[in-house]
Amino acid sequence: MRRSFAPWASPDAKPLIRFENVTKRFGESVAVDHLSLNIFEGEFFCLLGPSGCGKTTLMRMLAGFETPTGGTITLAGQDLAGVPPYRRPVNMMFQSYALFPHMSVEKNIAFGLKQDGMPKGQIADRVGEMLRLVQLEKLARRYPSQLSGGQRQRVALARALARKPKVLLLDEPLGALDKKLREETQFELMDIQHDLNMTFVVVTHDQEEAMTMADRIAVMDNGRIVQVATPGEIYEQPKTRFIAEFVGDVNILESHVQGQENGLWRVKTPSAQAPLTIDDPDEVLHSGQPVAIAIRPEKMVIQRDPPGPGAINVLTGEVWDIGYLGDWTVYRVKLVTGEILRVTRANASRFVDNPIDWDEQVYVTFAPDAAVILAE
Amino acid sequence: MNRRLSLFNVTSLVIGFAFLYLPILLLVIYSFNASRLVTVWGGFSTQWYGALFRNQSLMEAAWVTLRIALLSATLATVLGTLAALALTRYGRFPGRTLFTGMVYAPMVMPEVITGLSLLLFFVAVDFDRGFWTITLAHTTLTMCFVTVVVQARLMTFDRSLEEAAMDLGAPPLRTFFSVTLPLIAPSIVAGFLLAFTLSMDDLVVASFNAGPGATTLPIKIYSQVRLGLSPEVNAASAILIGIVTLGVISATLLSKRSTLNSRRNAH
Known part of the structure; x- marks a missing residue:
């Protein structure tokens, strides 16, 4: 069923996220350079590139933590310029997980729902649902410092998913996990994305991770996108020498x-x-x-x-x-x-x-x- | 490394601590003296503590001191925390180095100069000296200590926690109160306790800016000692030492725990 999913190939499909000629400069250096990119609803999209290629900046602009120097970003037809992070229908799973150390697991997951003014009973239901999704029901009352790395990663995922964002951003989601756990978690993330039918945008420097999980990969270098294609195309038909050497x-x-x-x-x-x-x-x-x-x-x-x-x-x-x-x-x-x-x-x-x-x-x-x- | 204490180490430790604390210890011991003569031991008694609580003017001074300490420490905590936030958060604004230096100036300035300049200022603006001038003067004096303590905590603060809160829908102010403030609270309390104890035992700045009807305990003790030693003053000093010690110890413990926590969570 995954095979038939290819909205990018259809000329009528409207992209959910649209970067148009986006540039971001930090002083003299250019992090993102006149970049255009379309991401479609329900896609598992990977931004892949070496460190310093601008992939994290691109994601942070989508989350609202950085303002583009030029160009526009639209989400579901809405121009995101001037929309602060707390009003964007986008949630992010941070590389460091950024769990609130003074709140228990369930309080962490409930945080976003509380900000939305959801009634207490509904919050409890939703938190329970999220805990079941990431299989942490038993640890609801623990604090982040009492959890293992893998458990923290799950809490961070549950917290970011709780508000049902239009897009989930994942910044190096598996970077802090050991090899075995990383592989398991890759497949879990894919299952969750498929079950919730949500749009995932992942930033990673690990080509294996990108190849395993993504519907499409955008390979970035020096603030530009070098190739956007399915993992198979990226591997078998690399457009440039950089991609051929970077992937595999x-x-x-x-x-x-x-x-x-x-x-x-x-x-x-x-x-x-x-x-x-x-x-x-x-x-x-x-x-x-x-x-x-x-x-x-x-x-x-x-x-x-x-x-x-x-x-x-x-x-x-x-x-x-x-x-x-x-x-x-x-x-x-x-x-x-x-x-x-x-x-x-x-x-x-x-x-x-x-x-x-x-x-x-x-x-x-x-x-x-x-x-x-x-x-x- | 030799972990056992050698004779030399023990001796220097004893001499060092004796040098620092023997006079204070002596004062505390003599506050339990039964004799009226301050320098002659006449047996154990707590009578001077009783006399102290019946001494109207000393008790009044203690009450003024407490009120000033609470109020100035509160003001210093608010201002000092804001300064710490400005110094750590707004990276490179023009004049940042100057601002940092100016915030820390009262820490290294001789107290006599701080006291004198404040006095001149209050005279210039025609502000009646008394309770409020001491409070303001102490706020000026202690604010930088709060800044130092809070700034140390903010340096190790993981900014992505605030970004996560905003990402989850909390506007900046709510992010500050629900995430930032609870996490830096121990250091703020530590700063408050430091400011409080500094205000409690300050003599120089207070005496420059004191006026009729606003005599703090250190001023009172100082003026009484000039007229002749009294065992009541010993008792009052012993209590003051107790409060200050307690304040400093809890401030140290709090700021230590707060840095430890931040380090553990950063991992």
């Missing part, structure tokens, strides 16, 4: 375009003897143009025996390093040009006869559609 692992081969044959591009790289054949029909290139060929490590095949005479896309080198990760084995292959290629192989069977060893001469091949051409 990638091998980059510097090349020059030779020409097009039968719809396939022929490129020449110093790393391989024969020209490479790449299937990336959307690119518009001219011959002689310098390009980067990006290939994901898991899309390459490593073998000891030389491939047949008709084989394409063959790179030769020797095994430089082997890393055994349990589910995967990582081979670092040194090419004749001195470049190190990263090739991974799934360990599908428990025992392998005569496995590839250190310093062995190997051949690395890949299919034409395994690689992406990135025009510089």
